[in-house]
Amino acid sequence: MDIPACEITVLPGRDKCGNTENFDRIEIRPGETLSIVGPTGSGKSAFINDIEVFARDDTVTGRTVLVNGQIPPEEIVRDPARKPVALITQNTRCLADLSVGEFLEMHVRARRIEREGLVGETVALANEFTGEKILPGARMTGLSGGQTRSLMVADAILISAAPVLILDEVENAGIFKDRVIEILRAHNKAVIFVTHDPLVSLMCDRRIVMRNGTVAGVIQGGEGERPALDAVRRMDAMLAGLRERIRAGEPITGPVPVA
Ligand SMILES: Nc1ncnc2c1ncn2[C@@H]1O[C@H](COP(=O)(O)OP(=O)(O)OP(=O)(O)O)[C@@H](O)[C@H]1O
Numbered sequence: 001m002d003i004p005a006c007e008i009t010v011l012p013g014r015d016k017c018g019n020t021e022n023f024d025r026i027e028i029r030p031g032e033t034l035s036i037v038g039p040t041g042s043g044k045s046a047f048i049n050d051i052e053v054f055a056r057d058d059t060v061t062g063r064t065v066l067v068n069g070q071i072p073p074e075e076i077v078r079d080p081a082r083k084p085v086a087l088i089t090q091n092t093r094c095l096a097d098l099s100v101g102e103f104l105e106m107h108v109r110a111r112r113i114e115r116e117g118l119v120g121e122t123v124a125l126a127n128e129f130t131g132e133k134i135l136p137g138a139r140m141t142g143l144s145g146g147q148t149r150s151l152m153v154a155d156a157i158l159i160s161a162a163p164v165l166i167l168d169e170v171e172n173a174g175i176f177k178d179r180v181i182e183i184l185r186a187h188n189k190a191v192i193f194v195t196h197d198p199l200v201s202l203m204c205d206r207r208i209v210m211r212n213g214t215v216a217g218v219i220q221g222g223e224g225e226r227p228a229l230d231a232v233r234r235m236d237a238m239l240a241g242l243r244e245r246i247r248a249g250e251p252i253t254g255p256v257p258v259a
Contacts, residue, residue, distance in 0.1 A: 005030040005163045005188060006068050006084050008051060013062030015214035016043070021063075023215050026208065030163060031188045033181060035201040038210030044194045047210060048166045051192065052087045053077075061213065081111065086162035088152045090145070090169050100143070100151065101136035107159050118158060126154035128183065129175045131244075150175050157187050168194045178203065178233075199236045202229040 008028040012021035028034055036044045043061070050063045054072050057064050067076065067084065076082050096103050104119040123136050129150035134143065143151065149170045156162050165184065181203050184191045193200050201207055207219040221229075238257060245252060 004084075005190075008085075008164060008190065009066040009069060010047075010050065011064040011066065012215075013050075013055075013057065013059075013064070016212050019214075021214045023218070026215065026218065028164070028190045028192065030190050031185060032206070033185065033191045033193070033204040034206050034208060035193045035195050035204040036208045036210060037195065037201055038216070042210040043213040044210050045168070046213065047208070047215070048087065048168060048192060048194055051164075052085055052166060054085075084162060085164045085166060086156040086160055087166045087168065088149060088156065088170060090149075096140050098140055099136065100134060100138050100140060103140050104155065104159065107155065111159060111161075113159065122151075122154045122158045125158060125183070126150040129153060129180050131176070146175050153180060153184075157183065157189065162189075164190045164192070166192045166194070169196070178236075198232045199229075202232055 007030070010026040010028075012023055012025070014020055036047055038044055046059070046061050047063075049055075050059055050061055051065055053059065054065045054067065054077050055061070055063045056071060064071075066072070076084065096106075098106065100123060101119055104122050108115075108118050119136070123134055126134050126147070127150070130146045132144055132147055134147050134151060138147075153165070153167070153170075153175075156165055167180075177197065177200050181191070181200070191204075193204060195201055202221065202225055205221055207221065208215055209217040209219065242252065242256060
């Protein structure tokens, strides 16, 4: 069953001191990418938690989250097969004692999807996100952090088909973040990244800045940030190259090219 694309609206609650938040509403539409930034303890996780549980003034923040302009019905909130939001964090792991292929086949069957080759497509997509190739015969429990996250993102796109994805600090875990963003956009997903990564933040359409448990600002990316994005892209590629050389055990002597 495909879950139709939807629009998420976050209505204001209160900051940590109990003051009403200073925004009208934040709307997240299909195909949009949003990053949540801010110092430790500023309320980033609380913000995405509100979206994940479809808050109704019943969380610490007092926010309310609407789906297509309305309080979502119970069956959307409770039934994982109908829930439009998938959350993937650094700690998301799958503890099934199955091979990757068996696990995905089971998920395809549970979702009653009849499409030839979907398991293979999902593994192939996951392999676009990670440098450490995933084999269909590998055990789920033996996958590395980066492989697990890549597989979960590919599964969320092709099998769970959740229209809204929340990725909580997954960038540190050996996945090609620019490729992930590109593919998620191509699939018209709404994506929310909680991130400390400059490249991910600058690649997103908008940045929500958190402070003291509240939304302190919303920054629209765009042409003004283009030079910064281009520079960060070059730096990131340089660092990725260096990381690979260090991982391969090369001594890093002589000058390192700077972006
Ligand atoms: N609006 C709020 N009202 C009351 N408490 C809040 C609010 N927002 C966040 N908190 C609480 O403040 C604490 C820190 O928030 P949170 O974990 O969301 O921060 P964070 O930005 O995700 O931090 P980190 O970067 O360390 O993960 C949590 O205990 C959370 O429940």
